[in-house]
Amino acid sequence: KAGVTQTPRYLIKTRGQQVTLSCSPISGHRSVSWYQQTPGQGLQFLFEYFSETQRNKGNFPGRFSGRQFSNSRSEMNVSTLELGDSALYLCATRKAGGYNEQFFGPGTRLTVL
Amino acid sequence: AQRVTQPEKLLSVFKGAPVELKCNYSYSGSPELFWYVQYSRQRLQLLLRHISRESIKGFTADLNKGETSFHLKKPFAQEEDSAMYYCALRSDVDSSYKLIFGSGTRLLVRP
Numbered sequence: 383k384a385g386v387t388q389t390p391r392y393l394i395k396t397r398g399q400q401v402t403l404s405c406s407p408i409s410g411h412r413s414v415s416w417y418q419q420t421p422g423q424g425l426q427f428l429f430e431y432f433s434e435t436q437r438n439k440g441n442f443p444g445r446f447s448g449r450q451f452s453n454s455r456s457e458m459n460v461s462t463l464e465l466g467d468s469a470l471y472l473c474a475t476r477k478a479g480g481y482n483e484q485f486f487g488p489g490t491r492l493t494v495l
Numbered sequence: 496a497q498r499v500t501q502p503e504k505l506l507s508v509f510k511g512a513p514v515e516l517k518c519n520y521s522y523s524g525s526p527e528l529f530w531y532v533q534y535s536r537q538r539l540q541l542l543l544r545h546i547s548r549e550s551i552k553g554f555t556a557d558l559n560k561g562e563t564s565f566h567l568k569k570p571f572a573q574e575e576d577s578a579m580y581y582c583a584l585r586s587d588v589d590s591s592y593k594l595i596f597g598s599g600t601r602l603l604v605r606p
Contacts, residue, residue: 385538413592425581425596438591472539476592481546484592486539 384408386475386487394493400461403490405473407454411485412478413437414456416448419470419489428471431456432478460492468494497522499584501597508572509605516567516600518556518582527585528565529594530556534578542567542580552576572604 387406395401407414416428427440431450448458454475460467473487500519508514520526530542543551545558545565556567565582582597 415592415594417594417596424598425594427593427595430591430593432591438593440593474594481544483541484594488538 386411386473386485388471388473388487388490390490391488392491392493394495395463396495397463397465399463400459401463401492402457402459403471403473403492405456405458405475405487407456407473407475408485410477411475412454413476413484414450414454415474415476415484416456416458417472417474418442419472420468425472428458463494465494468492497584497586497595499582499595499597501580501582501600503600504598505601505603507603507605510574511571514567514569514572514576514602514604516580516582516602518565518567518597520563520565520582520584522563522584522586526558526560526565528556528558529583529585530554530565530567531581531583531596532578533581539581572602574604574606577602577604 389404413432415430417425419425429439429448430437434450445461450456470489472489474484476482476484498521528545532542533539554569558565579599581599583594586593
């Protein structure tokens, strides 16, 4: 079966712009989580969505937001980009209920100039 | 505070040597711990979780609650084990699924 897909894979933006990243989960996966990966801070949890509702949010400013659609696809948005937002953004999806393995996408590499 | 610590950024061993990747955690509840691996140019993937008590690719990890550790071990390293390894703790606030990752250890297995 197809894995988690993320688009675009690479993105270059300038400070002050906004960006939208997309994540398509594995079929049947209703939980979508987003992580930011940087050399300095490592992998940090951004938020989790389940059934179109945000279930948890990490310690990030309000410029970071997300949403989930009825088909479980998710988008995250970063407004007023800063240089420090340059990172690899990973999406991870899993089935609902109990323990189910979380599968990661390849990531979107965002560079802010 | 919930935290995962991997003290070594790089671990270099020769093929056939034993490997131990260290992971310590701080968590007030009953922890659920994982090891993830990322091979070169591949996605982050689950290697093993403490509850399953499995041995995957020859790797094992035992949860030691007294020492708050979850070290990853393999008796004989192979070159194909070279990768980035991340220890992670699940924080299950309100049944959400949030992973707290350590900073990672790069394992380099030399021929």
